[in-house]
Amino acid sequence: MTTPTRSASLRWLTPNRFGLSVLLIAAFAIIPFAGSDYLLDAVLTPFLALALAALGLNLLTGYAGQVSLGSAAYLAVGAYAAYNFNLRLHGLPFLASLVAAGFVAAAVGIVFGLPSLRLRGFYLAVSTLAAQFFVQWTLTKFGWFSNNNPSGVIDAPPLAVAGLSFSGPVGRYVFSLTVVVVATLLAIRLLRSQVGRNFIALRDHEVAAKVIGVPLLRTKLLAFGVSSFLIGVAGVLWAFAYLRTVEPAGFNLDRSFEILFIIIIGGLASIRGAFLGAAFIVVFPLLLSRFGAALLDNVFDSGVLEMSQRIVIGALIIGLLIAEPRGLIALVDRVADKIRRRLFRPQPGPIRS
Amino acid sequence: MSLVATAGGDALIVARARERATEASRVARETSRATDAVRVADAGVPVLTLQGISLSFGGVTALDGIDLAVAKGEIRAIIGPNGAGKSSLLNVVSGLYRPDRGVVQLGSERFRHVPTARLAAVGVARTFQNLALFKGLPVLDNVVMGLVHRRRAGFVRQILSTPQARREEAEARAAAEEAITFLHLDAVKHQLAGGLPYGILKRVELARALVARPQLLLLDEPLAGVTLAEKRELAAHLRNARDAYGTTIVLIEHDIGVVMGLSDRIAVLDYGRKIADGTPDEVRSCQAVIDAYLGVAHEGETELVI
Ligand SMILES: Nc1ncnc2c1ncn2[C@@H]1O[C@H](COP(=O)(O)OP(=O)(O)OP(=O)(O)O)[C@@H](O)[C@H]1O
Ligand SMILES: [Mg+2]
Numbered sequence: 001m002t003t004p005t006r007s008a009s010l011r012w013l014t015p016n017r018f019g020l021s022v023l024l025i026a027a028f029a030i031i032p033f034a035g036s037d038y039l040l041d042a043v044l045t046p047f048l049a050l051a052l053a054a055l056g057l058n059l060l061t062g063y064a065g066q067v068s069l070g071s072a073a074y075l076a077v078g079a080y081a082a083y084n085f086n087l088r089l090h091g092l093p094f095l096a097s098l099v100a101a102g103f104v105a106a107a108v109g110i111v112f113g114l115p116s117l118r119l120r121g122f123y124l125a126v127s128t129l130a131a132q133f134f135v136q137w138t139l140t141k142f143g144w145f146s147n148n149n150p151s152g153v154i155d156a157p158p159l160a161v162a163g164l165s166f167s168g169p170v171g172r173y174v175f176s177l178t179v180v181v182v183a184t185l186l187a188i189r190l191l192r193s194q195v196g197r198n199f200i201a202l203r204d205h206e207v208a209a210k211v212i213g214v215p216l217l218r219t220k221l222l223a224f225g226v227s228s229f230l231i232g233v234a235g236v237l238w239a240f241a242y243l244r245t246v247e248p249a250g251f252n253l254d255r256s257f258e259i260l261f262i263i264i265i266g267g268l269a270s271i272r273g274a275f276l277g278a279a280f281i282v283v284f285p286l287l288l289s290r291f292g293a294a295l296l297d298n299v300f301d302s303g304v305l306e307m308s309q310r311i312v313i314g315a316l317i318i319g320l321l322i323a324e325p326r327g328l329i330a331l332v333d334r335v336a337d338k339i340r341r342r343l344f345r346p347q348p349g350p351i352r353s
Numbered sequence: 354m355s356l357v358a359t360a361g362g363d364a365l366i367v368a369r370a371r372e373r374a375t376e377a378s379r380v381a382r383e384t385s386r387a388t389d390a391v392r393v394a395d396a397g398v399p400v401l402t403l404q405g406i407s408l409s410f411g412g413v414t415a416l417d418g419i420d421l422a423v424a425k426g427e428i429r430a431i432i433g434p435n436g437a438g439k440s441s442l443l444n445v446v447s448g449l450y451r452p453d454r455g456v457v458q459l460g461s462e463r464f465r466h467v468p469t470a471r472l473a474a475v476g477v478a479r480t481f482q483n484l485a486l487f488k489g490l491p492v493l494d495n496v497v498m499g500l501v502h503r504r505r506a507g508f509v510r511q512i513l514s515t516p517q518a519r520r521e522e523a524e525a526r527a528a529a530e531e532a533i534t535f536l537h538l539d540a541v542k543h544q545l546a547g548g549l550p551y552g553i554l555k556r557v558e559l560a561r562a563l564v565a566r567p568q569l570l571l572l573d574e575p576l577a578g579v580t581l582a583e584k585r586e587l588a589a590h591l592r593n594a595r596d597a598y599g600t601t602i603v604l605i606e607h608d609i610g611v612v613m614g615l616s617d618r619i620a621v622l623d624y625g626r627k628i629a630d631g632t633p634d635e636v637r638s639c640q641a642v643i644d645a646y647l648g649v650a651h652e653g654e655t656e657l658v659i
Contacts (some may be wrong), residue, residue: 177364186512193511194504197494201487201501208485211447211560213502215474222508269489 006186014304040169041242043282047235051278052183054135054262055271056230059187061260062269063196064223065203067117067124070131071259073112076104076251077135080145083154087147094161098179098236105232106225108135113224117217120206129168132255133255139248153247156240179237181231188271190226199223200269232257265271265317267327276328288312360627374423398461400425400569406445406455408438415441416452417625424568428602430594430612434645439605440482442622444569444601447472447479461567473502476568480575482605487548492538492557495546496529499564532564536590552579556587559584563594570594572604576611584608586598588615613637621645 013021034298035044045338057071085092092100106116112131116124139152156165157173166175190196198219201209211214239246258281264278288309324331401423408416414613415438416562423429431439444450446457447468457464460594472479478499483510487495503525506518533542536556546557559575575591588611594600606612612619613633620634621629629636636642 049607105651116495125530189512189514193508193518194497194506194525195508195511197487197490198501201498202487204487204489205485208481209485209498210469211449211472211479211485211567212499213470214498215470226508232480 002063024181025048028292032174035170035173037169040173043286044168045173045176045242046238047244047278047282048180049132049234050259050262050282051275052180052237053231053234053259054266054278055184055187056227056234057259058263058271058274059199059230060227061192062263062273063191063203063237064199064220064227066220067121068128068224068225069118069125069229069253069256069260070109070112070128070135071231072104072220072251072253072255073131074109074137074231075235076107076139077228077240078102079239079246080139080154080230081105081232082236082240083147083156084145086157089324094159095172098233101236101307102229102233105235106229107211109224109228109231110221113221113228116220118223122342124274129253132256136248136251151247152249156244156246159240166241175264176237176241179233183233187226187230191271195219197223247262261317267329270327270329272332273327273329276332280328284313284316285309290304357462382456397422399458400427400459400460401603402445402458403442403446404456404458406442406452406457408441408445408450408452414625419455419625419627420624421620421627421630423601423603425568425601426595426599427429427618428591428604428616430616430619431603431622432607432609432612432619433658437475437622439622440573441625443573443603443605446571455477463475473565473567477550477571478565478567478569479571480555480573482577483560484551484554484572486546486554486558486561489545490541490602491545493526493533493542493548495557496523496532496560496564499561499638500525500528502565527558528564532560535563535593552583554578559587559590563600567600570600570602570604572602574607575604576608584611590636591615606622 031044053071053075056074057068060066060068060282078101082097083106085097085100086094089097091191106130110132112128115127119127141147143152146154150288159172160167161175163164165173191199198209198214201212201214201215202219202223206216209219220245235251241249262277262281263274264277266275268275292305292309320328324334367382379654399422401421403419406416406419406421407414417438419438421442431442433439441450445452446459446463446467448469451466455465457467458468459477464474487498490498506515506521510518530542533539536559538553538556538560541553543621546554549557555575555578559572562570563573572591576587579587591602592615593605595602606615606617616633618631619629619633619636620627621639621642623641628641628645629639631639
């Protein structure tokens, strides 16, 4: 596959890995020092949490082909589970709470994934709404989950892991980044394994998958479990690293749709797509409101501004999906491919998947 | 559908056979009965036995009391006009359809309804009339999927990449590479199945079925829609597979020329009933078969090319 003349270290450094290394070095070593509190707190930390949630949903919807509208429910389960583990089990390290919260979300995800054994497509999507409404109702109705706060609001304690405090904007960003990087690496390993192939087989031809012996029940429930585990962990980040004060209403259907939009905009069945889509959804409104405020502040009031912002974003999304139904990632790949071809015209570049 | 002959010789033979159909078929039946006896004695328990399989969809009778026995190592063709029930028969054998009546016996296990999820484990692989590939996976991974039923390492082991998981992966890959080379698919093995031409995809699906070295291979029109040269090549591959691995093959095929050359025995279905079952020579000269195909020709076709 590779020419023997290339040294081992060079072989390791494919263009993909080179780009990824540069990104990771920048994210860990430069941004924490160079980034403003606003950038870290209002842009990057929510971006990371949403990207992880989108990655989770992408495993289920993009790869395994099971549509879900319950993502916000698993975010909420993760957030409230971590809050309660932290509150009620004294001495439990925070990382353990985080992982345990992921498992609780996975369990809830598996229960609400059971209808997928009978339903598919649109019908399955509607049935996953049950998770959405049930979880929100439970968290509002039973005070126990929010330590008897009358409106179900929880206040997350400051982040600290193994005696190290991550309570400032930099700390919360670095903590989120670490969790997201580890979770993403695990997801990549999963997708490259037989289980990942089973997910795609399930999505592309369920009957053929069954005939060759893919365990449908186990594979579907695994997809729901792993997906909601990741979304649950994202919920912990959302509640503990980003907002720090959350209420059940913050995890409503709008949030589920937001995560679904992220993977559709970024690109289904693509890990990079989940990150691109999350960046678009987080960053774009901020940019738009800045420009809007600067340009039209004295013409319109803020309500009109916000409304027109939504319209612009909606129009952009439609435009993008018409231009490239496979999402931003396909667009980026196409442009990168063109540039590479122009740069190395004699020998065409490798095909990216 | 039309009954197409690839060799001009068949046309003559069948035309002549029609004139003295009764006599010829009686002679042929007697000779084939003798060879049958030898084969059955050789093979012991048939790999596949169907007893009184009936199946209907609403008012449509797809299968009507079908009996069939396929011996080990045999290549058995199933032919018949469109809607005769050929695909339904394979769907019953693979458990995708549950017959209204009858029993399917695979090896020594008898089923009223074959459990599809266990099919691969019982040693049965199949292909579909309309391609059933995983478009989002590369060709190599599609073929690797053919061994999924042998995987034992769970997903935690796979993520952790334990020795067992790594060994299973390596074994599956090696077997898939072999099947890919066997079917001359090396040039496309890293391409996504979604973008490849039909003829190649037919071969990929065959590779996915062959990679598990099944006891019984069910092929629903594996040669449809490929060029004549490819057809000959694929037919040779099928025979090689049978000779190399002792695979028993049941295939549905419309091209009579290919069927005659390839199969040991042929079963003919018409309106869900089995109207003939015997060696190519015997079937060629069977009056009921000729009538069935003539009937088809009268309905739409100007010319019967047999
Ligand atoms: N799932 C189904 N639902 C309803 N009717 C069906 C179904 N499958 C098959 N049939 C009917 O059963 C009959 C036999 O169909 P089948 O597909 O087995 O024929 P075939 O011999 O494979 O034909 P072809 O050569 O066109 O593939 C047809 O009348 C068909 O319409
Ligand atoms: Mg058919």
